[in-house]
Amino acid sequence: MDPFAALADPNRRLLMSELGRGPQTVGALTEGIGLSQPAVSKHLRVLRAAELVRVRPDGQRRWYEVNPAPLREVDEWLEPFRRQWAQRLDRLEQHLDDTESTPPTESTEPAEHDHR
Amino acid sequence: MDPFAALADPNRRLLMSELGRGPQTVGALTEGIGLSQPAVSKHLRVLRAAELVRVRPDGQRRWYEVNPAPLREVDEWLEPFRRQWAQRLDRLEQHLDDTESTPPTESTEPAEHDHR
DNA sequence: CAGCTATATAACTAGTACGGCATATTTAGG
DNA sequence: CCTAAATATGCCGTACTAGTTATATAGCTG
Secondary structure, three states: OOHHHHHOOHHHHHHHHHHHOOOEEHHHHHHHOOOOHHHHHHHHHHHHHOOOEEEEEEOOEEEEEEOOOOHHHHHHHHHHHHHHHHHHHHHHHHHHHOOOOOOOOOOOOOOOOOOO | OOHHHHHOOHHHHHHHHHHHOOOEEHHHHHHHOOOOHHHHHHHHHHHHHOOOEEEEEEOOEEEEEEOOOOHHHHHHHHHHHHHHHHHHHHHHHHHHHHOOOOOOOOOOOOOOOOOO
């Protein structure tokens, strides 16, 4: 399963963040979040399928821990957009007011753009 | 709408990447992707709701362009996991084989962890 | 073994997502 | 005005999601 889909759910992101603080059992995770234990188990299953977490059985407990590797894919996807952050932030504010009105610089084409 | 959810769909990520190469009209985007025009319009609506893109009407055309700002939220969410990447990458390989078998280092607890 | 604890799975439900086709809307152009 | 082009919206079917409760499974303990 792809990490983007796995991280789409806010509760799963919460679980990841919680696990980021160290390995946890299902019980501990269930307490931290406002969900039933089965719900947590299912989210963990999705995270496992995405390989975002790994499990270590220990008697009747299961210690879940973060596996950050698949997050690289997310990070790499973000990469091309990074250089745009700084540049466009000022433009954003300017645009928030007149989003509907201004056509591109030229008449029918947006002219060459920053990535040219 | 939250950027994670917006990016969960692979087609929307494709549209974002396409737009990363410069502003495009709906028609152009529709050609690039294997979807109907209405489908593209709907995806663009979601991206707009997440403020990941902005539109500029130009006659009957609409020029869509990336607004990278919300991607910062994603990037910031990744931040805490970054330091784990390097460290755990070697451990991962080791684990790929014996994920089910090895109990934690200690008997009932995973012993102290990096931050416990 | 009996019973408790910890976790996973099953069955069900309500809501939402994504696609398609058809249609509305807006603008351009003769 | 009438038509065509570009885009958005409505409606529908199918599929998946995320939650619940109930139950199964596995280990622990007396």
